[in-house]
Amino acid sequence: LAISLGLARAEIEDTALADSSVPHGAPTDSRDLWQLQVIERGLGDPLLNTTGNPERLRIAVGNLESLLAGSRRSPLDAYVLYHMGRSLGRAGMEHCALAHLDRALNASPSDALRLGILRESAEIHDLADHAWSQWQTLRAMAPLVESPAGLDTLRFKMVVPMLEAGVRGAAMNLLVRLRDDAALESIRASAQQEIELLEETEDFGEE
The missing domain is CATH 1.25.40 (Serine Threonine Protein Phosphatase 5, Tetratricopeptide repeat)
Known part of the structure; x- marks a missing residue:
């Protein structure tokens, strides 16, 4: 993917x-x-x-x-x-x-x-x-990031290791939150694109 x-x-x-x-x-x-x-x-x-x-x-x-x-x-x-x-x-x-x-x-x-x-x-x-360790390390960084934009960017970066670690549902939930609530429009737009990609691959797998 x-x-x-x-x-x-x-x-x-x-x-x-x-x-x-x-x-x-x-x-x-x-x-x-x-x-x-x-x-x-x-x-x-x-x-x-x-x-x-x-x-x-x-x-x-x-x-x-x-x-x-x-x-x-x-x-x-x-x-x-x-x-x-x-x-x-x-x-x-x-x-x-x-x-x-x-x-x-x-x-x-x-x-x-x-x-x-x-x-x-x-x-x-x-x-x-x-992947799992990378995700957990990125999560540990979150409380130390003060900027809302920086925190959104950090969370968006978590998506790939989450998917590679097999936590697809949690990754999708994170993307939905970023799409709806991220401080930066660019993050919201990118999150929506990733959601669409994941939904497409999910639909393809069911066919």
């Missing part, structure tokens, strides 16, 4: 979250700032010197892991673990990436950083075809 999600592909950054390169939750404490400077000097450091080379990313993550292991707990932990997860995901190590992102969620991140962590997890689940 081809679902046209061009609108949703714009992500929710425009209405809910700034670009992922922005250091959400970055430290202000002097000791933590010193730690961050040490991190930023690392070879292939994922915080500043972004790279697509898997080996450099693995080295950088190893350096960050050593830093965390040798330090007492700090507000910086969630921020570092988030970037470790992002780097591991870009190195093709999805399982390890998700584990680090889970650790970041458990390290008391700010709401803005929590939203970034969940978004990264959702993207990895999408790439790994983990």
Whole structure:
């Protein structure tokens, strides 16, 4: 089933979250700032010197892991673990990436950083075809999205993983709510198009 999600592909950054390169939750404490400077000097450091080379990313993550292991707990932990997860995901190590992102969620991140962590997890689940997990992660993002338009866009993005996870009825109900109540006309129109597509495929299957 081809679902046209061009609108949703714009992500929710425009209405809910700034670009992922922005250091959400970055430290202000002097000791933590010193730690961050040490991190930023690392070879292939994922915080500043972004790279697509898997080996450099693995080295950088190893350096960050050593830093965390040798330090007492700090507000910086969630921020570092988030970037470790992002780097591991870009190195093709999805399982390890998700584990680090889970650790970041458990390290008391700010709401803005929590939203970034969940978004990264959702993207990895999408790439790994983990439809159910992607849907649940997107659902967890909803309470953190303040903009009505951003929330509608996020909910519209849930439709594909819901269908792939086999919850067609719930997906249809969500589309109906978006068609009737979404803040953006573009979301309402797109939801109606998806409803029509789903109804067509349902009718075709009954013939």
